[in-house]
Amino acid sequence: MTMTRTDKAVATALAFCVAIALACAGQARAAGPTGFKVAKFKVEIEGTQNSVWHRTVEAEVDCGTSDHSFGREKLAFRTTKPIYLTATHLPGEFNPQMFGSRQLGIPTTAKVRRSFTPAVVPPARVCEENDGGAPVTPPDCGTRTIRPWKLNLQYATDKKNALLLSSGDTDQDPYVNCPGSSLSSFPWLIVEGSGHKGDYIAAEVSQDELFDPKFQKWIAIGHGTAKESGSTWWSRTEITYSVSFTRLKK
Secondary structure, three states: OOOOOOOHHHHHHHHHHHHHHHHHHHHHHHHOOOOOEEEEEEEEEEEEEEEEEEEOEOOOOOOOOEEOOEEEEEEEEEOOOOEEEEEEEOOOOOOOEEEEOOOOOEEEEEEEEEEEEOOEEOOOOOOOOOOOOOOOOOOOOEEEEEEEEEEEEEEOOOOOOEEEEEEOOOOOOOOOOOOOOHHHOOOOOOOEOOOOOOOEOOEEOOHHHHHOOOOOEEEEEEEEEEEEEOOOEEEEEEEEEEEEEEEEOO
8 A cells, every 4th residue: 555644754853852961961961941841751651553444446347356355454563671771961952861771772561463364356258368376375364473573752843842753663564464554553653643744643742741840650642543545446444552750860
């Protein structure tokens, strides 16, 4: 399936922003500007993403085939060990920056279950060019466990207090012959809702909470749905995730 936009650019941009944040934070510590804020946290993440998709290809001629195949996917992921992040905020900066002290990607364990049901209707009549078709390769659908599967956690660059979760490892599709819904299926996480245009699926974490020592532990939740469609397909994907913060001593 071909989608109207891809989340790849968003995920790549998030990873790039994290790298820039590391450099800026180092410079800020060296310069020691007035108003520079820093806080450290133990962070745990878990979530689910469920997708369904359907093909709608109708035969245009008697010798053609129709395709009404459909598929489903259920993904559950979580950090198996807490990870440790540092949040920094420069004076005048739109949103804080969040990054890990050792690595950019947050390792999680992912369990994905994908199914695909082919529903191809043969031609209405036998034509000369019909040769019986190529051999059908059995699908390798089912349940897979992937570890580590890395995610990115980063504030949005243009939406206040919006903490985004995106795919870090996007080349780990464990299926060879079990079609998914393009960039709405594992190993991708949706980061924008239907219509896109900056409609981010985000967990709201305000700067007041992040740097206020009165908030010692809290959970932020992100939830959203993305619907996509083309001339020969449609899909619907829903994601819910939580990010648990425990403040650490500096």
